[in-house]
Amino acid sequence: MKRLFDFIILASLLLGGTAWCHAQYTGIAPTSSPGLNVHHPLTTDQAILFPSQQNLTVLPNDVVTISIFNVTPTFTDTERVSLDGTIHLPLAGVIHVGGLTITSAEQKIARVLEDKELFRDAQVNLVITDMPDHVVTLVGALDKTFPIVGQRRLLDVLSAAGGLPETASTIIKIDRPGLTDPIYVDLGNDPSTSVAANVPIFAGDIITTGNVGAFYIVGAVAIPGAHVLSGARPVTALMAVATAGGATEVAKRNDASLVRTIGNTRSVIPLPLKDIQEGKIPDPVLQADDIILVPTSALRSIFRYSNAAALVSLAVSMAAILR
Known part of the structure; x- marks a missing residue:
């Protein structure tokens, strides 16, 4: 009888995977993690972000x-x-x-x-x-051009253009006449910090708002396929798996991997989901076109049954064999 009870416990764990294990979440992976979350550096020069004085610029056709x-x-x-x-x-x-x-x-x-x-x-x-051509141009997630006289703020311009869509990146690129390099700011999703990124906007500026794109999950998850990233908040690997309905009972969660393509280079990065859930390693933030592969455990597939009656029947059969 003890062997039967032990076998039922073992089979229950196999069917339930590792969902029974919970641990404290320790935060997302830092942006400096090798191969993960590499973003374009934000502009920090306050003289560029907030010029002390800038009167109107003379433009062609004025x-x-x-x-x-x-x-x-x-x-x-x-x-x-x-x-x-x-x-x-x-x-x-x-x-x-x-x-x-x-x-x-x-x-x-x-x-x-x-x-x-x-x-x-x-x-x-x-x-x-x-001044017929004193306009600001928005491209990318927002595609509009409208007149602007004098100085406006970034949030004012985005609001006038209809606001950022949910799938738009919060990292904004600004190309300004007279500057060699573009300006990069991150509005983020915290109103208390987005004020610092609310930089002045001038006629002739080109504001690029990118779409954050989608990520893909294949393998042993409930809802495999493409899922849209959020522009308002970072999506981590665990959040992505949850969006896909969670790993199935036959998933080998610690053997998962992340496939990331940067330019023409594709990298396969280990993604031990169980260790991430237990707080042993950070939870990486996904980027557009990331692919999460969750492999299937052959052993768990053998013991996969749709109802408790089948499990009990199997346990009784095994107990009879072990007598």
Whole structure:
């Protein structure tokens, strides 16, 4: 009778897998983990993120009125900035002002006038009277273009564009005229920290909002297939398995693996789900196109029965053999 009882206990554990084992969750894997969670570095230079002053930038197709004071007679001229960013001033000739701020354009025009000995100590004033192309452009998860005058904030612009979709990444890329490298900020999902990423936005900025994509789970899970990642919060390996309905009773959870493709390089990374659940190792964050493979245990497959009656029948048969 004892052998029968022991066999029932063993078969129950095989059918239940390791779901009976619980442990304290220890957090996600750090972004520096080898082969896991490598993101583009965020911009940290506060002078770039929050410029102290930035007046309007002269853009192609703008109409500008240039007045020169402290001279006799007073000089005034209105020009449209050409597509190559130049204007043609009478006597002074062609001057490139596209991409310059109003202050920088005024200073450049004054230098040209003095170099050509047309005026001395000229006070140049430039006013943009028409600005048809002063827009901000959003591409990626949001695909919109709308006018912007002066300085706005990132959250204001995203809100005006309809807000970030649930599947959009919280990491935002901003390409700004005059800067060599793009600006990267992470809005995250915590309002108390997203304020720090609410950077100023100016006309001419191109804001890229990426879709976070999907991950895939195959093998011994209840719902294998593709699952959409969330842009509002990180999805870890354990969360992904839970999204797929959990590992089945025949799963070899500690033999699972993560297949990650970066560029043309595909890596297979061990993913011991049981050790992760027990808090022995961190729970890695998934990226777009990650594939989780959960293999099947041949031994557990042999003992897989759909109801308790079949289990008892098997136990009775084995007990008879063991007599």
